[in-house]
Amino acid sequence: MDVRESLKDKKKIVIKVGTSTITHKETGNIDLDKLEKFVRILTNLINKGKEVIVVSSGAIGIGRNILGLKERPKDKAIRQACAAVGQGKLIMMYEKLFAEYGYLTAQVLLTKESISNGVCAKNARSTFEQLSKMKVIPIVNENDAISVDEEGYGNFGDNDTMAADVASLVNADLLILMSDINGLYTDDPKENPNARFVHTVSRIDSELERMGRGSGTSLGTGGMATKIKAAKIATNANADMVIANGESIYMINDIMAGKKVGTIFLSKKHPYKGENELAPIKDIYRKHRNKIMKNTKGELNDELYASNW
């Protein structure tokens, strides 16, 4: 069975785009071409009968750019002011682009309490339900201008885990994280040239968690560590999760067509329950099967991934 076949039938999809996907690396300005394509792809999915919830980063990065700040501000108040400026611009762009296709958008700003406090979560859920009935597309972000990063309150800080919490809150069956990288590697490929790509994850164990390191850019927040955390939340809530490269935003269509792109994390109810699959090692394993099995006796980490090809 092809593990991605079922992606074609997903109905409720949360799609998160990182700052790096919707802005130009060189200037930090909004990448209008990319954002336009993104909105058109989403509209097309909606026209096919899918329900789409967008989680969009970018408020701090875009605000920082508008305010002419070169570096990511260390000062919290400045970051919050950047978010307040940037969020307005971001939502204005989404509203304008979706309106071209006749769709309404809604800004939903969440804090950690929106999820952790039962009453807030119930309210948030009913807002999403109502928007869905009204065929309005939610554009979600953390309420960075007021989020409290202090003991007892906490903030999301990254939109990866927030998107997973949203997926869980609305009972989505698929979470897509569009990132600046193809998916999960065994290590950060920007640091380790020997890192190998992981196509399929059916089990999140401590070894897999160790693969996820922080962000490699000044725009990104969280890196792969927060994406693995997100995968845990989403897959436990019965949503599959795919990480793919937002460089080519059309990748979303490939994901929905069940093509083998990005890394898929299988939900706990996914009918395929094999081992995790590590790409190039597969070929090495086939070629040197006997030698590897004789020499490693299960001691090689790679063998953990090799049993189900």
Ligand SMILES: Nc1ncnc2c1ncn2[C@@H]1O[C@H](COP(=O)(O)OP(=O)(O)O)[C@@H](O)[C@H]1O
């Ligand atoms: N094991 C890993 N596999 C892939 N990328 C990793 C890994 N560990 C850390 N990273 C880093 O995570 C980055 C992606 O996350 P992030 O910087 O938050 O961007 P985005 O918000 O676009 O997803 C990659 O560019 C990479 O440098």
Ligand SMILES: N[C@@H](CCC(=O)OP(=O)(O)O)C(=O)O
């Ligand atoms: N909420 C913040 C983004 C946090 C975040 O996760 O950023 P990113 O790594 O670009 O997805 C913002 O809108 O700037």
